[in-house]
Amino acid sequence: MKFSFKNDYSEGCHLNILTALLNHNSDQQAGYGEDQYSLEAKNLIRQKIKSDSDIYFVSGGTQANLLVISSILKPYQCVISAATGHILNNETGAIEATGHKILSIDKEDGKLTPEDIIPVLENHKNIPHQVMPKLVYVSNSTELGTVYTLTELEKLSAFCKENHLYIFMDGARMGHGLTAEISDLTLEKVAQLTDVFYLGGTKNGALIGEAIVINNNELRQDFAFNIKQRGALLAKGRLLGIQFLELMKEDLYFELAAHANRQAMKIKKALKERGAKFLSDTYTNQIFPILSNSLIEKLSEKFEFYVWKKIDDDFSAIRIITSWNTADEPVDEFIEIINNEI
Template sequence: MYSFKNDYSEGAHPQILNALIETNMVQEEGYGEDHYSLQAAELLKEKMGRSDVAIHFLTGGTQTNLTAISAFLRPHHAAIAAITGHINVHETGAIEATGHKVLTVNSGKDGKLTPAGIQEVLDAHPDEHMVKPKLVYISDTTENGAVYTKNEVEQLSTFCKENYLYFYMDGARLGSALTSSANDLDLSDLPNLVDVFYVGGTKNGALLGEALVICNDALKEDFRFYMKQKGAMLAKGRLTGIQFLELFRDNLFFDLAAHANAMATKISEGIDAAGYGFLTPPVSNQIFPILPNTLLEELHQQFNFFDWEKVDDEHTAVRLVTSWATKEEAVDAFVESLKKKVTE
């Protein structure tokens, strides 16, 4: 049974595994002070065209979000996120567990935040009797597979600056976003638009690892202390450094993401040809087709995927996720199953 449940079912790209094996017996400093991690950080800075950013390697998305957000906020501060945002629905209250409330915005089917939606939250929290909104959280891609345009990020950036809000981008699937046909952002744009973002490796070919990029000077001080306190400072920091060095030494990071998107596009085209629609337009490696419940019963016997949202009594929106390792023959088999049902 082939899985379209997520983009981290497989281990890691062979190039990364080979690099880990080849460097395995080399003695290195710990806690991210090894020369692989230092070199990877410099390489990322070069790719972004910014030598002044601070880069820290952590192991996973939730760990990165809770470590960073709790480090940047004072005790009475809160984060603002889409109601579908990862920190609100898929992190077991990790941000709240650090003492910071997550204030939500009803962001619609695409899961995007807008200045107008954020303004409503600010208006509802006017004084010291409530938490103070201080950080705006978005993810690119969103939880619903949408991609932010450069203009949308610029508008959010301007709004955050005008309202003294930190602007934070979750980049767990940033590779998919930046290689999407709907995208017009470059990696080098992000340090100029957001205060903090991270580049996700776990969901794009690495065994594990996220590269947190702190662009705002005011947020850089003592961050390694916060990492250590939250259990986010890996003793064998070389493991993440080596992986990001391999991902960005050439074009591997973007090649892997482009493959995931291409496989999702092929599935989407097959679903469209079969006459089925989508909950949100398919533009990334997460797609959300609306399928008859009778068809789902058959598909679940051949493929693993999530039933996402009930649309009506007879139809359900499902989530299909492709990855750097998705096999084209598995995509073809899924599309063929749809065609077979239509012709019956």
């Protein structure tokens, strides 16, 4: 069996979660997110962000995205997203299926700035013949593994406020984004600078679960109805509550993400030392090294990963993703092959 670097959801969950599920298994709890674990987990998150935001746990990222966006927007309003946005490429039209257009902006690094958005607003002034841009969707870390700095997010957030745009941060990999060595952003700041964001559990040690955090008061009303209506309200909400309770205790969430980042950075460092180039300069658990096809073939004998992009006849970029659970052995073995071959 080859070791897989294909994604960060190949394994089960952190053992603390399974232990907690076992310990609390016979408790009788209220359903639909009213269990005590969910309530406690929400309080832990509120403490971390120093805000009384409304919090809801749902099972996955596409679900979180479609719930938040369809709940915020009026029928004629639309989303602005980088062209690399998960909602544009990997969600089978889930946002459009709720009736909303996504306007796409090409960006090499997958990050949006006010300068990117200004022309989109300029080009949407033929009222009422065009959709109204209303929500800016950003991911952190992005789909390319890059991260927003505090200054970048502050500028973007201020711009959105001035232009009556909401800002929503997809945090499927929020832990990885915030614990990247070059990140100066904190969860507390994210809560201050966005209208809504979510904390991804699925890609960071949970079995399932994303925590939607609604900071903007205007957007809080009646959100629970949307969750139920879209089929996203689990009868046994305890499954989500127990997981986030464990992840939030003693910052396990951030430790797991930092671990994943470290493992990727070890590989990155080894490759750099051997002179390899990268598609983009990332500091989270995704790296995109450009390797010779013969090396890729060699690595493929022991590891699974995606060949991301053909560069020329001899070289291709591959994607390596590490996870909360990636042990040292496969990383070391991967590096060893590199060192032997380059």
